[in-house]
Amino acid sequence: GRPPMIGYLLLVPADQQPPVLPLPFALPDPHPDPVAEPEASAPGAPPAQPEADGVRHLVRVDDVQRTAAVDGRPLDLTYLEFELLAHLVAHPGRVHTRDHLVTTVWGYGHVGDGRTVDVHIARLRRKLGTEYRNAIQTVRRVGYKYTPPTAR
Template sequence: MKILVIEDNESVASMIEMFFAKEGIDGEFIMDGLEGYARAKEGEWDCLIVDWMLPGMDGVTICRKLRQENETVPIIMLTAKDSESDQVLGLEMGADDYVTKPFSPLALMARIKAVTRRYNPQKLDANMIETSHFKMDKSTREVYLDGMPISNLTPKEFDLLYHFLQHPRQVFSREQLLESVWGYQFYGDDRTVDVHIKRLRNKIGSKDRDFFQTVWGVGYKFEESPSGNEK
């Protein structure tokens, strides 16, 4: 696993670097936002870990610019800002997850594994889903809506859509989605789900067609019948 860490706090960077060494992760560490942004575009990364407050360019701007350029690498924001509005802002700008300082290396590793989860490319048929509107290939990370490719989904948006396509019309709570899609149990992060649903609605929906239905007091469901299986 190859991870770029953009973090200007030397003690935090050193802690992450030591943990990466134990886990066998190839980490590159940069302390300046502008330099980190340029490096993020240059390399092939499994994940970016980006601090919120950085010299040169802040982490939210880095995240926003990368998403505007259709970079789909998973991004985890590190932040000392623990207010809900700050966390939602980071997710709105395209981060897949966030970790609030101070944090344990084990907690960070759990988030890294969750956002970088990859699938066995040899199981092509098992990774294919085709419905009346969508076609998704989990092994190649390709998704088509009515035959047109959708290339601007982040890794976690792809995983969330895939999960819903696997379970059409089934209602999921935010806690269930966090556990199934993000890979960790609910610890007060339910706004993460809301933000990702909103982004998916903006990317694949329209004012006349909303695939995601809010079930008030419960969660969300995806309303579409798989082609050839249900009428």
Template sequence: MVNQLILERDSVTHILVVEDEPSLCQLLVNNLSFEGYSVEAAGDGVPALAAHGAHRADLIVLDLMLPQMDGFEVLRILREGKDEVPVLMLTARGDEADRVQGLSLGADDYLVKPFSVLELIARVKAILRRTRPVDRPPLLRSGPFRFDLPRLEARRDGRPLELTPREFRLLEILITHPGRTHSRKELLQLAWEQDARPSARTVDVHIANLRRKLGEELGSPWIATVGGEGYRWITQVEPASK
């Protein structure tokens, strides 16, 4: 049985998601958790500050439109208290003045809803690289493959694979949890945006394309189909040196 890869870098990175829309909040928690981060959620400003005080976050994903204490007030309290925790703010507002105000209060970056989950994850990783320079992006290897996750690069025997961002996202989910079966529903939640409406068949098509690009027709299969359940990566995955 293949042991699940444990990435120490991510296991010590704690992210606080502050979002009052339950479905979006759960989507963010699921995706960030699958990146290996420790994730906590709050639905408003007051419980968010309390959660941060009890277990300091390494990064806060902060919605500006909250029901009682909004994101602007949360930011103001943090910065007036000399707390420099990185903040990625989320807003559904189209007014440039709101984004300017958030950045002026000390936010590190922003995303306007609706946004791509892939982009949010990329922004989170970029902020963490800037603010935690001792952390290095993981490089992984598995069989003839080498993966550079932050750069969205995959190589087989030194040759680059031409993967779309969606294909790479699916691949990343599988290789960072080798041996674990991921259902089609789970893959849809983790690899597609909240407002997308793909079907389970869409996952099958993307996996088929991914298998072709990995070169499964050349020999050993890498992605196993678990009948009636989903897919899993079946080859051992290890950290790779530079």
């Protein structure tokens, strides 16, 4: 059989950009961002503002308080819905297979199938609301990816 997949959970404060880690199961990003040079911050300089690019992050996930909000509206999520959303939001633009999501979100011991993931994705989309449901995109015959919505 295949070797087990290894996943890493990275907890990052909601106001910071997560570092991009090369993971063994990461699929190539179909729309790679131009490589951004890390800002060299002088000692005593204020930290770089993540919102300086003019993009407001409309979907916010707080791993510490386990809360999620879309455009300032708190979402009432179950444990698994929160884990699923947090995982997708932590890796914007990456395509996740259903198998990977089951392993990562539900855990290694879980015997689940893609339908379980589909049901939870559908619930998440419903809770995100019509304006933001498309942030979670279906990638045909592969799985799902999260594309951060931009402020209109």
